[in-house]
Amino acid sequence: MTPELQNEIEAATLNRLLDHLRSHSEVQNIELMILADFCRNCLAKWYSAEATKRGVQIDYPQAQAIVYGMPYGDWKAKFQKEATPEQLAAYDERQRRKQAAGES
Numbered sequence: 001m002t003p004e005l006q007n008e009i010e011a012a013t014l015n016r017l018l019d020h021l022r023s024h025s026e027v028q029n030i031e032l033m034i035l036a037d038f039c040r041n042c043l044a045k046w047y048s049a050e051a052t053k054r055g056v057q058i059d060y061p062q063a064q065a066i067v068y069g070m071p072y073g074d075w076k077a078k079f080q081k082e083a084t085p086e087q088l089a090a091y092d093e094r095q096r097r098k099q100a101a102g103e104s
Contacts, residue, residue: 018043022069025079034090037098043067 001009021027021040029039041064048063064072083091098104 018067018069021067025075028081028083028087030083030087030091034087034094037094040064040067041072044072 021043029041032039044060044063044067047066048058048060051058051063058066061072068075
């Protein structure tokens with residue numbers, strides 16, 4: 001496989017992931033963080049950082065709009081629910097385990 005083809009496949013895969021996340025707005029970011037240790041906001045931060053490395057200025061809010069398919073504030077108002085005490089406890093426990101393992 002050529003590097004160009006690999007990049008094309010990876011870009012298509014990211015697009016499918018973004019489409020999947022956009023079509024499953026019922027999945028809350030805290031749930032993603034608990035289960036996978038990343039969420040839509042993480043993707044936006046990574047997107048912005050990779051753009052900057054390549055000399056393209058995409059700030060965090062712009063990257064969020066790309067990832068969410070709309071401005072973050074709009075998505076939050078439409079879809080984000082208040083985290084439950086159980087979700088917050090599970091997130092805190094995950095963070096404690098990461099710290100204990102020396103992960104950042």
